[in-house]
Amino acid sequence: MSNQLQLAVHGAAGRMGQRVVALAAEDSDIEIVAAIEHSENRLLGNDAGLIAGISALDISLTDAWPNYAAVVIDFSLPVAADGCIANCVAAKIPLVMATTGLTEIQKQSLEEASKSIPIVFAPSMSMAVNLTMKLTQQITETLKGVPGGLDIEILERHHRFKADAPSGTAIKFGELIAEKMDGDVKHVHGREGETGQRTRGEIGYHAIRVGDNPGEHTIVFGMMGERIEMNVAASNRDCYASGAIVAAKWLQDKPAGLYNMFDVLGL
Numbered sequence: 001m002s003n004q005l006q007l008a009v010h011g012a013a014g015r016m017g018q019r020v021v022a023l024a025a026e027d028s029d030i031e032i033v034a035a036i037e038h039s040e041n042r043l044l045g046n047d048a049g050l051i052a053g054i055s056a057l058d059i060s061l062t063d064a065w066p067n068y069a070a071v072v073i074d075f076s077l078p079v080a081a082d083g084c085i086a087n088c089v090a091a092k093i094p095l096v097m098a099t100t101g102l103t104e105i106q107k108q109s110l111e112e113a114s115k116s117i118p119i120v121f122a123p124s125m126s127m128a129v130n131l132t133m134k135l136t137q138q139i140t141e142t143l144k145g146v147p148g149g150l151d152i153e154i155l156e157r158h159h160r161f162k163a164d165a166p167s168g169t170a171i172k173f174g175e176l177i178a179e180k181m182d183g184d185v186k187h188v189h190g191r192e193g194e195t196g197q198r199t200r201g202e203i204g205y206h207a208i209r210v211g212d213n214p215g216e217h218t219i220v221f222g223m224m225g226e227r228i229e230m231n232v233a234a235s236n237r238d239c240y241a242s243g244a245i246v247a248a249k250w251l252q253d254k255p256a257g258l259y260n261m262f263d264v265l266g267l
């Protein structure tokens with residue numbers, strides 16, 4: 001059908017890429033036009049649907065970029081981000097950049113790329129996570145002057161295979177919370193040795209890697225005599241994959257620019 005959204009998935013054989021392929025294949029508004037992977041991936045040439053654990057789609061895993069796609073969803077790795085960005089800019093294809101762990105230079109190249117193509121860039125495509133981000137900003141704004149002080153710690157739990165720490169989501173939680181705090185903020189990643197007592201302007205980060213946890217974040221707001229814990233947890237990866245597909249569709253009528261999931265979700 002010509003009016004389907006022609007989607008290319010970058011990192012298509014990965015944990016996330018497989019879920020994007022599977023959910024997109026169920027969506028009658030989407031036509032998967034390319035399932036792109038690393039040139040050394042041993043699954044190149046295999047059917048992307050079978051790799052994703054669904055029926056064959058007659059789309060072979062490839063390392064070649066399509067001549068045309070309406071949008072690229074990237075769930076690859078930081079090492080692949082530069083090529084992805086460059087190909088999307090060259091072909092003027094809108095991009096959903098979901099990969100985390102990008103360097104500052106790579107984030108700058110995303111900014112530059114967004115001058116010519118529309119990009120959604122977010123460390124979590126989950127609606128629940130992005131709503132929780134907004135709620136934690138409200139809690140920080142409300143409690144930051146509480147008598148006795150407010151201590152904020154961010155715990156994130158992920159599967160044993162995750163290659164970056166802390167999660168991009170935890171880093172984004174910290175950035176958003178820091179925007180609402182007064183004075184200088186010190187981001188403290190883990191604690192060991194004679195640290196001395198906690199200072200007021202700290203945000204602590206703790207990365208837990210266990211089993212097959214698809215992603216869980218707990219923001220602890222500690223006060224003298226009580227605390228609030230905001231917990232958001234995925235039970236599988238489809239919250240991220242479906243969020244990325246929503247973002248891909250949202251991008252279709254947008255001008256060049258750098259957008260996030262708050263823009264997509266209207267938060």
Ligand SMILES: NC(=O)C1=CN([C@@H]2O[C@H](COP(=O)(O)OP(=O)(O)OC[C@H]3O[C@@H](n4cnc5c(N)ncnc54)[C@H](O)[C@@H]3O)[C@@H](O)[C@H]2O)C=CC1
Pocket residue numbers: 010011012013014015016017036037038039041075076077078079080083097098099100101122123124125126168240
């Ligand atoms: N924004 C979000 O909502 C979410 C983001 N993520 C992020 O997505 C990324 C991928 O996560 P997973 O799927 O668990 O990892 P994964 O390791 O299972 O998948 C990454 C895929 O990228 C492929 N890849 C590596 N280099 C490539 C290249 N040069 N060209 C094309 N493909 C290449 C790998 O072969 C692999 O199949 C991570 O950065 C993770 O943090 C994960 C879940 C949700």
Ligand SMILES: O=C(O)C1=N[C@H](C(=O)O)C[C@H](O)C1
Pocket residue numbers: 100123124158159162163166167168169170214215216
């Ligand atoms: O690697 C993962 O799995 C996830 N990574 C993202 C992150 O680093 O924030 C999003 C989600 O937490 C799952």
